[in-house]
Amino acid sequence: MNSPFALLSLIVAVPFLGMLFVFSSKNTEDIQSGRNAFNVCVFTIVSNIILIWRIFMIINEKSPSLQLMEKFDWLSVPNINIVLGVDVFSLLLILAVHIAILIGVLGVRSNTYRTKSLLAFTLLFLSMMTGFLVAADIFSFYIFFEAMLFPLFMIIGMFGEVRKLELINRFFLYNFIGAIILFSATLLLFYHGGSMMLADIGKLRLGDPLKYYVWGAICLSFISRVPIWPFHYWISSINSGIRNPLAFIITALLPLTSIYGFIRFLPAKLPLELNVYIMYGEIIAVVTMLFIALIGFINRDYQYKIFSYVTVYYILYLLGIFVNDKLVKTSISYSLFGFLIIMASLETVSSYIYHKEQEAQCLSNGFLCRVKRLSFVYSFLTIAAVGMPVSAVFINNFLILSWLLSFNVKMGVLLILSLAFVGVTLLQELLRLKQDNKECRLGKNDDISKAFFTFMMFVIFVFLMSFVNTLWFVS
Secondary structure, three states: OEOHHHHHHHHHHHHHHHHHHHHHOOOOOOHHHHHHHHHHHHHHHHHHHHHHHHHHHHOOOOOOOOEEEEEEEEEOOOOEEEEEEEOHHHHHHHHHHHHHHHHHHHHOOOOOOOHHHHHHHHHHHHHHHHHHHHEOEHHHHHHHHHHOHHHHHHHHHHHOOOOOHHHHHHHHHHHHHHHHHHHHHHHHHHHHHOOOEHHHHHHOOOOHHHHHHHHHHHHHHHHOOOOOOOOHHHHHHHHOOOOOHHHHHHHHOHHHHHHHHHHHHOOOOOOHHHHHHHHHHHHHHHHHHHHHHHHHHHOOOHHHHHHHHHHHHHHHHHHHHOOOOHHHHHHHHHHHHHHHHHHHHHHHHHHHHHHHHHHHOOOOOOHHHOOHHHHHHHHHHHHHHHOOOOOHHHHHHHHHHHHHHHHOHHHHHHHHHHHHHHHHHHHHHHHHHHOOOOOOOOOHHHOOOHHHHHHHHHHHHHHHHHHHOOOOOOO
């Protein structure tokens, strides 16, 4: 099915046009300029969400193949075209990313530091991420895969509050090396396969020396974006130090590109010779997962607690992908939809609490006892993040864990233990904020606004409906 009105190109172009509008506004840092940039950003994201909902109305949700194909001629020699396509999996991720970033934007609505730059680079990142998720050929996939690094690098450098310059340099170096490795693998796939489509990569049969390099290069370039040893240190050092909720959410979306990349590139049947390397990789992933969960449990910093939650679940989904089962991949797509929204909501609300504590210059153990709207939202988000049955994340994570347990019992037990530590970590933070403290200097005036509370109630409604049917808004 071809795309009417070039809808896929449109959802890539709309955030880019919004970015141009933000950048073309008056170069002032006053309150009115920041408010205009905020309004343009929100309008752009909401408009794109409506377009994404329209695409859901058009596509066949039961079809596993890419739909609404769009093709643009690029080079005749060699024959390279830009091809866009979408399925339910990629479209769910696009919708989740838009909602997550919208939550982050609303979380920085009172931000006065370089608001224009922050929102402009956010829209540029959203455009590149959307293009990455609708790419149907290996070259457009690669172009968007690397293009999103520029706005991400600018956001981290300007708003990440990363004081150690070597961490930012290491971030750039690892991703640059990964880009070179992936580009070489892309060229080899094109040379030996003759097809540019992502759907055909899993069907390729490569020779002995070549397949080790190609699949090893693809694995290394993707895995370098997930906080797994030896890449865990520089990623955790950057993410856990970010205090701007929007910047944290955007940075936390980077491992999603690896999850999606593995799903698109992995062949239907992995070469038997790679099973040993996959086993070692799974051991490293599970040990890293347990280590970060324990550190999050011990660490008192709220940002590291959320980072540990995000990391543990990303590694869980990564391990689920290597089961190479269609039902597991479907469960991962539904889980990721709820997980990304929970992550963004929890980070935004936690950041609000942190800034209120900083303003009062106290550790307010009883903060949630005095703010009813914030208490309800934060409590629900914590329950959803822990894995209680309030969203599609619960039942789909249950299916993923059951498959991993049947695949490898020892690995499954360690996964459950890691999830338990992360759940206790989040409940520990909730208990701290629920313990009444007479010395707490925060009160009713520090509650979230009614407008933001209404929006969060809509997000909670989405969670509850997704438990019944993830695609409830389509049926």
